[in-house]
Amino acid sequence: MYEPIRRKSVHSTMADDTAAYPHRTREEELDLQLAGHLSALLSVTDELGLAQEGDRIASEIARLRSAPPVRHAGLSAADPADLHQRAHALAGRALVVAASRADTAAAILAAERMDAHAAAQLLTAAH
Template identity: 80%
Template sequence: MYEPIRTKSVHSTMAADDAPIPHRSREDELDIQLAGHLSALLAVTDELGLTEAGDAIARQVARLRGGLPPVRHAGLSGADAKALHTRAHALAGRALLVAASRADTAAAILAAERMDAHAAARALTAAS
C-alpha cells in the first residue's frame, strides 16, 4: 500500500554520525541542580541577613561549581521575615532531596540544618 522511503530524511543533522555529542552524567546534572537550589537558598539567606549561614552555603555552592564562588544577593524583595523563612525552608528541603539523591553528605547536613533553623525561626515569628 505504501512505498518505503528511499531517500535520506531532510531532518537528519549535518554532523557526522560518529561525531561526539557532549553529554552530562547523572552526577553532573545533580550537581548543577543542587548548586541551583543552594544558590536560591543563599539569596534568601543573604536577604535575611544571616551571614554565617550564607558563607557556609556559599562554600558548598563553590565546591559544586568547581571552585567558582557564587554571586551574592544584593537586592531586597521587601518580603516579611516569616515569608522569607518559609521560602528558605522549602528551598533547603529541595536541596536536601537532591543532596540525598547524589549522596552528598556535606550538602545534606547543611540543608537539614538550614531547614531546622528556618522552621524554628518561622515558629518564633508566628508566636510574636
C-alpha cells in the same frame, strides 16, 4: 529488481550524531541542580541578613561549581516569615537532591537550614 538507494535517508536526523551536542552525566546534572537550589537558598539567606550561614552555603556552592557564587542581597522588603518559609522550602529541595547524589556535606547543611528556618517560622508565628 529494486533500484538501490542513492541518497541519504530522510529518516536520519542530527540526533543520530551523538557527538554533535554536549552530554552531561547524571551526577553532573544533579550537581547543577543542587548548586541551583543552594544558590536560591543563599539569596534568601543573604536577604535575611544571616551572613555566617550564607558563607557556609556559598562554600558548598563553590565546591559544586568550582567557583564562588556571586552574592548580592537584593532586598525585596518581604516579610521575614515569608522569607523563612521560602528558605525552608528551598533547603528541602536541596536536601532531596543532595540525598539522591549521596552528598553528605550538602545534605547535612540543607537539613540544618531546614531546622533553623522551621524554628524561625515558629518564633515569628508566636509573635
